[in-house]
Amino acid sequence: MKSLIIYYSFEGGTRLIAETMVKKLEADLLELKPEKEIKTRGFLKYFWGGRQVMMKIAPKLLPLGKNPDDYELIIIGTPVWAFNYAPPLRTFFSQIKLANKRLALFCVHEGNFGKTLENMKQELKGNDILSETDFIDVAKNPEANIKKAGEWLEKIL
Numbered sequence: 636m637k638s639l640i641i642y643y644s645f646e647g648g649t650r651l652i653a654e655t656m657v658k659k660l661e662a663d664l665l666e667l668k669p670e671k672e673i674k675t676r677g678f679l680k681y682f683w684g685g686r687q688v689m690m691k692i693a694p695k696l697l698p699l700g701k702n703p704d705d706y707e708l709i710i711i712g713t714p715v716w717a718f719n720y721a722p723p724l725r726t727f728f729s730q731i732k733l734a735n736k737r738l739a740l741f742c743v744h745e746g747n748f749g750k751t752l753e754n755m756k757q758e759l760k761g762n763d764i765l766s767e768t769d770f771i772d773v774a775k776n777p778e779a780n781i782k783k784a785g786e787w788l789e790k791i792l
Contacts, residue, residue, distance in 0.1 A: 709736055
């Protein structure tokens with residue numbers, strides 16, 4: 636089954652999970668990259684990131700390089716920003732209309748993922764959502780989360 640993992644990662648946690656799954660699935664990888672990223676240091680990253688979520692900002696993305704329509708299974712991952720998915724996914728969902736696809740969703744967070752997965756499912760109506768999960772404190776517990784990612788993939792397949 637031809638598989639694609641689509642993700643955005645701000646500080647590396649979502650990237651770690653996505654890259655772990657790519658190895659296990661032998662899938663292709665598509666990282667969503669904004670043309671202009673917010674700064675990653677200090678408290679202001681929370682302010683600017685939260686502002687983007689609350690204002691429903693959809694940052695312009697660099698070219699994707701892969702066509703999701705070419706894949707049978709798509710796994711989509713995001714960090715949690717202000718209890719929601721990250722703004723680059725908003726851009727992706729508005730530009731790419733996935734339909735009749737087999738999807739799995741995951742998010743990475745440090746405490747509470749709020750309505751992240753529910754909001755992603757709303758954006759992806761018309762698809763078969765096979766499974767969804769969250770990964771907590773990936774930077775603090777990478778081994779446990781890598782193990783969880785492998786177990787989750789086995790359930791999906």
